[in-house]
Amino acid sequence: MRVNIMVGGPQALVPKEQVLQRQNETWIGVDHGATLLLNWGIRPVAAIGDFDSTTTAEMARLQSQLAEIKTFPPAKDFTDTQLGVKAAIDAYAPDQIDIWGATGGRLDQLLANLYLPLQKAFLTYLPKIRLVDTQNIVQYFLPGTYSIYDQPQMDYLAFVNLTPVRGLTLPDEKYPLVNWTDKIPFSWSSNRFTSIVNHFAFDEGIIAVIWSRDLFQP
Amino acid sequence: MRVNIMVGGPQALVPKEQVLQRQNETWIGVDHGATLLLNWGIRPVAAIGDFDSTTTAEMARLQSQLAEIKTFPPAKDFTDTQLGVKAAIDAYAPDQIDIWGATGGRLDQLLANLYLPLQKAFLTYLPKIRLVDTQNIVQYFLPGTYSIYDQPQMDYLAFVNLTPVRGLTLPDEKYPLVNWTDKIPFSWSSNRFTSIVNHFAFDEGIIAVIWSRDLFQP
Numbered sequence: 001m002r003v004n005i006m007v008g009g010p011q012a013l014v015p016k017e018q019v020l021q022r023q024n025e026t027w028i029g030v031d032h033g034a035t036l037l038l039n040w041g042i043r044p045v046a047a048i049g050d051f052d053s054t055t056t057a058e059m060a061r062l063q064s065q066l067a068e069i070k071t072f073p074p075a076k077d078f079t080d081t082q083l084g085v086k087a088a089i090d091a092y093a094p095d096q097i098d099i100w101g102a103t104g105g106r107l108d109q110l111l112a113n114l115y116l117p118l119q120k121a122f123l124t125y126l127p128k129i130r131l132v133d134t135q136n137i138v139q140y141f142l143p144g145t146y147s148i149y150d151q152p153q154m155d156y157l158a159f160v161n162l163t164p165v166r167g168l169t170l171p172d173e174k175y176p177l178v179n180w181t182d183k184i185p186f187s188w189s190s191n192r193f194t195s196i197v198n199h200f201a202f203d204e205g206i207i208a209v210i211w212s213r214d215l216f217q218p
Numbered sequence: 219m220r221v222n223i224m225v226g227g228p229q230a231l232v233p234k235e236q237v238l239q240r241q242n243e244t245w246i247g248v249d250h251g252a253t254l255l256l257n258w259g260i261r262p263v264a265a266i267g268d269f270d271s272t273t274t275a276e277m278a279r280l281q282s283q284l285a286e287i288k289t290f291p292p293a294k295d296f297t298d299t300q301l302g303v304k305a306a307i308d309a310y311a312p313d314q315i316d317i318w319g320a321t322g323g324r325l326d327q328l329l330a331n332l333y334l335p336l337q338k339a340f341l342t343y344l345p346k347i348r349l350v351d352t353q354n355i356v357q358y359f360l361p362g363t364y365s366i367y368d369q370p371q372m373d374y375l376a377f378v379n380l381t382p383v384r385g386l387t388l389p390d391e392k393y394p395l396v397n398w399t400d401k402i403p404f405s406w407s408s409n410r411f412t413s414i415v416n417h418f419a420f421d422e423g424i425i426a427v428i429w430s431r432d433l434f435q436p
Contacts, residue, residue: 053432075393079407079408103325104322105353105432105433106353106354106374106407106428106430106431106432107321107332107351107353107354107356107376107428107430108354108374108376108378108405108407108408108428108430109405109407109408109430111376111378111403111405111407111428112404112405112407114325114405115402115403115404115405118402118403118404119402119404120402133325135323135324135325136324136325136326138325156324156326158325158326158329160326160329162403163382163401163402163403164381164382175293183381184333184336184337184338184381185329185333185336185380185381185403186330186333186336186337187326187327187329187330187332187333189297189324189326189327189329189330190297190326190327210324210325210326210329212324212325212326212327213324214271214323214324215323
């Protein structure tokens with residue numbers, strides 16, 4: 001099954017239409033993300049976090065409508081997003097975890113979210129985790145050979161080695177790459193699919209593949 | 219001297235007031251960032267990029283008002299931001315380079331910007347480069363022992379090892395850390411200053427220090 005986690009990042013970056021298409025799936029609300037889900041008519045199975053950006057009135061509403069609320073102190077060993085992903089794994093052992101509302105705003109939080117699947121506690125789930133926002137889908141890969149598919153409404157394709165990488169090869173993308181090795185992280189941005197399916201492979205490290213699109217904003 | 223580079227990221231994330239305070243400094247406009255500067259009454263010394271997000275009318279205006287415009291094809295070996303930073307270094311050998319408009323929007327572009335100072339061509343300039351947006355200041359550090367200072371209007375302090383790191387120590391921050399070593403990138407987010415000046419040190423790797431603040435948006 002697929003579990004969706006709504007984190008409390010800027011609402012403007014959450015693709016509402018896609019979220020509503022999943023209203024009958026399983027949702028976990030993290031911090032202010034739980035209130036956002038209720039506002040959009042989705043009742044999460046649980047709300048989790050320190051709720052430091054949730055008002056007293058919003059908290060009362062969560063308590064009246066949700067079966068399970070787990071409150072943690074702001075100074076804790078895990079970020080709110082980590083608590084949400086842990087809860088999803090513990091309760092459902094899902095085969096896909098999509099995280100929404102995890103981008104924008106504070107870069108320290110964005111990077112904590114981006115790097116979450118790389119941490120030891122989540123590494124076995126890394127291939128199952130995606131971050132989704134209005135302009136981006138981020139999916140994580142361990143060494144191997146993969147087929148990847150063009151996504152509707154997305155224009156660009158990128159490969160980012162979040163760790164040192166060995167042997168990254170993009171055989172059939174618009175801008176190919178052969179057996180690239182580097183110790184330094186790099187974003188091979190603005191690549192393109194050349195057909196519905198393309199491929200890539202690498203021997204060591206962790207790669208984030210990013211599907212993205214431009215969205216001109218005022 | 220200090221050179222400012224305005225990149226073409228979402229305008230909503232560019233702190234206009236801080237930019238205007240620097241209107242008499244040296245500015246380089248990258249792609250649509252050049253038009254944004256003109257809109258705000260600042261005439262950059264040069265405009266650089268593929269200008270794929272600049273309209274014909276905006277381009278004509280740049281040509282009539284700027285002394286130097288360097289146009290590159292969209293498929294090139296460097297990103298627009300890299301071209302801007304190279305131009306700043308070649309023309310001015312500045313002792314500080316602040317990059318604005320480099321966050322938000324497409325994550326592949328944000329990560330390309332975040333990782334720019336780590337690349338071989340820019341590594342000697344790494345300690346002089348900062349990214350600035352409405353909620354964040356990112357500064358880069360090579361191994362050493364440092365004093366860092368609380369910044370006005372910023373609430374949080376974070377340490378992010380963008381590469382494997384050895385011996386990261388935060389001796390006097392709110393949440394201290396002693397001799398931390400890891401091969402995996404991690405964002406030690408939501409830390410706090412305990413006085414106007416705090417300290418940190420590490421032996422190997424590259425650390426991004428992020429000053430940030432919450433900014434509740436609709």
